[in-house]
Amino acid sequence: MFKIGIIGGTGYTGAELLRILANHPQAEVTIISSRAECGKSVAEIYPNLRGSYNLSFSVPTVDELALCDLVFFATPHGVAMNQAPELLARGVKVIDLGADFRIKDTDEWAKWYGMQHSALAEVSEAVYGLPEINREKIRQARLVANPGCYPTAAQLGLIPLITNNIIDPSDLIIDAKSGVSGAGRGANVPMLLCESSENFKSYGVAGHRHLPEIVQGLEQHTSAKIGLTFVPHLVPMIRGMQATMYGTILDKTVDIQALFEDYYKDEFFVDVMPEGSLPETRSVKGANFCRISVFRPQDGNKVVVLSVIDNLAKGASTQAIQNMNIMLGLEEALGLTALGMMP
Numbered sequence: 001m002f003k004i005g006i007i008g009g010t011g012y013t014g015a016e017l018l019r020i021l022a023n024h025p026q027a028e029v030t031i032i033s034s035r036a037e038c039g040k041s042v043a044e045i046y047p048n049l050r051g052s053y054n055l056s057f058s059v060p061t062v063d064e065l066a067l068c069d070l071v072f073f074a075t076p077h078g079v080a081m082n083q084a085p086e087l088l089a090r091g092v093k094v095i096d097l098g099a100d101f102r103i104k105d106t107d108e109w110a111k112w113y114g115m116q117h118s119a120l121a122e123v124s125e126a127v128y129g130l131p132e133i134n135r136e137k138i139r140q141a142r143l144v145a146n147p148g149c150y151p152t153a154a155q156l157g158l159i160p161l162i163t164n165n166i167i168d169p170s171d172l173i174i175d176a177k178s179g180v181s182g183a184g185r186g187a188n189v190p191m192l193l194c195e196s197s198e199n200f201k202s203y204g205v206a207g208h209r210h211l212p213e214i215v216q217g218l219e220q221h222t223s224a225k226i227g228l229t230f231v232p233h234l235v236p237m238i239r240g241m242q243a244t245m246y247g248t249i250l251d252k253t254v255d256i257q258a259l260f261e262d263y264y265k266d267e268f269f270v271d272v273m274p275e276g277s278l279p280e281t282r283s284v285k286g287a288n289f290c291r292i293s294v295f296r297p298q299d300g301n302k303v304v305v306l307s308v309i310d311n312l313a314k315g316a317s318t319q320a321i322q323n324m325n326i327m328l329g330l331e332e333a334l335g336l337t338a339l340g341m342m343p
């Protein structure tokens with residue numbers, strides 16, 4: 001059994017890590033942190049976990065965390081960069097669900113995240129944890145930067161087209177929608193039921209923090225400059241995310257459906273749906289799957305890619321466990337084969 005620690009155990013991604021790891025045959029959560037709920041049992045905060053954990057929230061010391069094989073940071077940005085280096089030095093593997101190690105250009109990171117980076121060497125070392133793209137590097141990694149939710153849905157939908165030069169990389173549009181849990185559990189007026197229910201709105205139109213992450217990810221697959229317009233929206237549901245993506249086709253002779261099916265033919269967690277079908281967020285609710293479908297409306301020069309994930313699952317915690325499995329030399333899908341919940 002591998003010993004697992006979680007920093008930030010009361011947040012939504014921390015709770016989702018706990019839910020999935022409760023049934024993982026090779027991982028045992030031994031430390032779960034919270035400053036606000038220190039001393040309370042896990043079941044007191046998350047009754048769905050009653051009977052699965054005999055564990056209380058604590059504020060662990062580095063010595064206590066150093067007894068873990070792997071520690072997840074399910075914390076806001078700025079936390080992991082201050083604590084991960086010491087754990088790495090003590091031989092602990094680290095997965096950060098936050099943004100501290102995702103962006104290689106730390107000046108760019110500082111611009112978007114409003115603080116100076118404090119762990120420059122670790123940023124260079126970190127492997128971006130999109131397993132379908134970086135599996136072999138993740139296998140060797142001590143430190144994995146788990147991707148953001150929008151960047152996961154977006155990159156899985158666009159990389160097959162970018163890498164095969166099917167679309168113009170300088171003219172991409174991502175129109176994306178997220179459920180409210182994407183904003184986390186902290187009290188925040190716009191996320192209250194009365195504010196977000198029966199409402200639909202865009203945000204971050206002038207610039208969202210996931211934009212540089214998506215651009216950096218796509219740039220790995222082309223020598224051309226990426227031109228991206230990214231507009232996220234908030235939809236009144238708890239979980240789920242869809243990225244609807246538009247690209248201008250360069251080569252109209254290519255069978256795009258066949259290209260996607262071939263690109264992901266060995267990927268268990270990416271489901272390329274049959275031609276003409278529409279992926280639904282509820283089909284991946286609570287599951288580590290990404291469902292994709294592709295269209296070329298009216299046989300025109302635009303391709304439309306629809307990509308759905310659960311923001312808390314493939315967009316965060318189950319993808320982090322997929323990375324954990326790879327880093328620990330376990331079977332990649334171990335503990336992750338649960339299907340989406342419908343209705």
Ligand SMILES: NC(=O)c1ccc[n+]([C@@H]2O[C@H](COP(=O)([O-])OP(=O)(O)OC[C@H]3O[C@@H](n4cnc5c(N)ncnc54)[C@H](OP(=O)(O)O)[C@@H]3O)[C@@H](O)[C@H]2O)c1
Pocket residue numbers: 007008009010011012013014033034035036037073074075076077079097098099147148149181182183184185186311312315316
């Ligand atoms: N929500 C999503 O859909 C989603 C998807 C992908 C990635 N992410 C990323 O994952 C991370 C966690 O997101 P979340 O939605 O789970 O957040 P959240 O619900 O706001 O929870 C944050 C957790 O971090 C702890 N925490 C806050 N400040 C801390 C500090 N300085 N030191 C130690 N612990 C601290 C909090 O507990 P205490 O304050 O009690 O210690 C809480 O347990 C974020 O970086 C977020 O951007 C979220």
